Amino acid sequence: QVQLVESGGGLVQPGESLRLSCTASGFTFSAFAMTWSRQAPGKERELVALITREGSGTNYADSVKGRFAISRDNAKNTVYLQMNSLKPEDTAVYYCNRWPWGTLWGQGTQVTVSS
DSSP states (O other): OOEEEEEOOEEEOTTOOEEEEEEEESSOGGGSEEEEEEEOTTSOOEEEEEEOTTSOOEEEOTTTTTTEEEEEETTTTEEEEEEOSOOGGGOEEEEEEEESOOSOOOOOEEEEEOO
């Protein structure tokens, strides 16, 4: 059974940083590209970042390019999202998932950026 457990969210002020973690189980982690996405209230889910199976390639949404960095540790079945220079518009629930997206999602982790 696929399980995705996100953690690391919180309340921060604009300009601060957070590091999100997602531990996966129930599938061969190293066989899949992984993503972080986010969903703010009343908005559609937005794909934020993607990392290839080996971690050699990454892609980012324009809205986070240069501020966020995705990485992974295949030995730990974990994908990370380092978020720097956070802005109020980054406020959302953040989710990880394999790519292409499976139907099962974790509970997400709330990130709130507010002064």
